[in-house]
Amino acid sequence: MNFQNIPVLPDPQVKKSKLTAPRLVLILSVALAVLAWIYGYFSSGTEAAPFVAEVIGGVSRVETRGDLFIGYDQDGNVIGYAATGQAQGYGGPLKMLVGIDLDGEITGVKIVEQRETLGFFNLILDRDFFGQYPGRNYRDPLQINRDLKAVSGATISAEGVASAARNAIRLMAQEGLNSPLPPEKRPIQFGIPEITLLGLYAAGYFGHKHRSGVWKRRIRWGTLLIGMVVLGFIYTAPLTIAQVIALLSGYWPDWHNNLYWYLLIGGILFVTTVDAKNPYCSWFCPFGAFQECLAQLTNAKLYRPRRLATFFTWLQRGLAFTAVLAGLALRKPGIAGYEPFATLFDFRGNMLEVVFLLVVSVASLMMYRPFCNYLCPLDPVYDFVAEGRRWVREGWLAWKKRTTKE
Amino acid sequence: MEKANNERIKEVLLAAFVLLCVGLIFALWLNAFSEKDVETPYFYRGIPDVAESFDATETALAKPSVIETATPAPSPTRLQPTVTPTPSATPDLLLNFTPESDN
Numbered sequence: 472m473n474f475q476n477i478p479v480l481p482d483p484q485v486k487k488s489k490l491t492a493p494r495l496v497l498i499l500s501v502a503l504a505v506l507a508w509i510y511g512y513f514s515s516g517t518e519a520a521p522f523v524a525e526v527i528g529g530v531s532r533v534e535t536r537g538d539l540f541i542g543y544d545q546d547g548n549v550i551g552y553a554a555t556g557q558a559q560g561y562g563g564p565l566k567m568l569v570g571i572d573l574d575g576e577i578t579g580v581k582i583v584e585q586r587e588t589l590g591f592f593n594l595i596l597d598r599d600f601f602g603q604y605p606g607r608n609y610r611d612p613l614q615i616n617r618d619l620k621a622v623s624g625a626t627i628s629a630e631g632v633a634s635a636a637r638n639a640i641r642l643m644a645q646e647g648l649n650s651p652l653p654p655e656k657r658p659i660q661f662g663i664p665e666i667t668l669l670g671l672y673a674a675g676y677f678g679h680k681h682r683s684g685v686w687k688r689r690i691r692w693g694t695l696l697i698g699m700v701v702l703g704f705i706y707t708a709p710l711t712i713a714q715v716i717a718l719l720s721g722y723w724p725d726w727h728n729n730l731y732w733y734l735l736i737g738g739i740l741f742v743t744t745v746d747a748k749n750p751y752c753s754w755f756c757p758f759g760a761f762q763e764c765l766a767q768l769t770n771a772k773l774y775r776p777r778r779l780a781t782f783f784t785w786l787q788r789g790l791a792f793t794a795v796l797a798g799l800a801l802r803k804p805g806i807a808g809y810e811p812f813a814t815l816f817d818f819r820g821n822m823l824e825v826v827f828l829l830v831v832s833v834a835s836l837m838m839y840r841p842f843c844n845y846l847c848p849l850d851p852v853y854d855f856v857a858e859g860r861r862w863v864r865e866g867w868l869a870w871k872k873r874t875t876k877e
Numbered sequence: 878m879e880k881a882n883n884e885r886i887k888e889v890l891l892a893a894f895v896l897l898c899v900g901l902i903f904a905l906w907l908n909a910f911s912e913k914d915v916e917t918p919y920f921y922r923g924i925p926d927v928a929e930s931f932d933a934t935e936t937a938l939a940k941p942s943v944i945e946t947a948t949p950a951p952s953p954t955r956l957q958p959t960v961t962p963t964p965s966a967t968p969d970l971l972l973n974f975t976p977e978s979d980n
Contacts, residue, residue, distance in 0.1 A: 525919035579921035589912065601920040776888050783895060790902060797906075806909050809902045823908060827901045834894050845895050846902070 507799035526570030526579030527551040552647035556639030559724035560631030562586040562805040567635035575609040588805035591625040657727040675754035695760035703757030703816045712848040713805040716798035765835035773839040791848035
């Protein structure tokens with residue numbers, strides 16, 4: 472397929488391991504990314520103590536014991552406790568402050584720190600997700616789909632909030648109320664998206680190996696359409712640069728609730744590293760499938776003039792690199808993502824995002840996968856991994872050759 | 878000649894598309910970076926009754942002795958809602974009840 476054969480990096484069959492220009496850029500990129508990460512790590516963090524009065528009423532003095540806050544009234548009596556709990560959301564750690572009174576009733580909640588994509592966070596605010604907490608007892612399950620309503624379209628963010636709140640409550644139950652809660656059962660979430668993803672990996676693998684061109688094409692169209700409908704329109708769960716930045720930032724969500732995240736990122740990294748193949752883009756990327764469907768309407772072909780190819784390649788890499796640096800430095804993986812995935816699959820976005828989607832859609836009628844070929848920030852990530860893999864492999868082969876001679 | 882012209886037009890159109898998209902991406906970034914963090918509202922069961930004397934800067938690390946001598950933690954029986962009625966907002970507060978969660 473044309474899409475896979477675009478020459479982006481030097482010939483992989485290089486005999487000697489050389490410090491070529493792309494590799495020099497690779498080293499510099501890693502160095503800059505590490506610096507951005509260090510800057511972000513030391514510049515983040517919010518103090519929760521000033522907000523305690525917002526979650527425990529009538530408090531006139533607060534004392535701090537680690538993550539636990541003890542609220543006193545004017546007479547010096549303890550009137551409640553507050554604690555912060557942390558969990559992984561979609562964009563990184565969420566810190567939630569929860570207050571309870573001496574009867575174990577939740578008095579108030581407040582998000583102290585969050586890195587969610589604005590759209591997701593607004594969605595859980597609009598659906599009044601936080602309003603479900605005040606008045607509940609600390610012994611309540613406080614789990615989504617049990618006693619908390621889910622937020623469709625911001626599932627991971629809502630799960631992160633619920634989990635952070637439970638962590639805060641557990642701390643207060645143990646250290647404040649002296650009434651520890653039993654260990655939390657965390658069932659592994661394995662459903663339709665996970666099964667679909669595994670099926671798509673398997674179909675992509677066998678389709679890729681299939682000798683018959685016709686069958687290969689049919690299987691590929693099958694995986695593309697399933698990817699677009701299930702991973703795109705139904706679950707809005709395509710791979711995004713925000714997930715890559717979250718991975719680099721160390722914001723790894725709880726695997727019990729986010730097995731899909733691990734299967735998606737881990738699977739792609741595994742196949743790209745071991746087999747040097749990108750299993751996602753050409754086989755089941757939902758947005759790639761959308762562009763291909765549009766291209767089918769007009770029989771649009773790949774257009775990549777040689778004269779401008781290098782310029783466009785480095786422009787695309789520059790955009791991706793800027794997004795990664797910004798995400799790492801600000802510790803907000805979603806802040807610089809520009810993929811129009813949510814606008815298309817979740818019908819969500821501002822005017823600029825809608826215009827961007829329209830421009831890409833119109834261009835898709837004229838050429839094959841314009842977003843993938845010129846703008847997508849994930850393509851440079853694959854190049855980056857592939858280049859690193861090639862470098863390691865060359866070094867390993869050279870070392871092997873040397874030791875055999877000796 | 879005509880082929881070369883066509884090729885040139887296609888290249889210009891492609892460059893225009895890419896530059897337009899890059900412009901839109903920069904506009905999206907400007908929008909995202911200039912956007913203030915969402916106010917992190919609090920959700921309280923009534924209007925939080927914050928004492929006027931409350932000063933968050935006065936928070937201090939609790940000494941174990943202070944915690945021990947403070948009002949003792951409730952026993953499990955006290956935690957049963959049937960035993961101790963749930964404290965609620967005062968009637969005055971209820972009259973002016975405008976929960977934050979009703980947004």
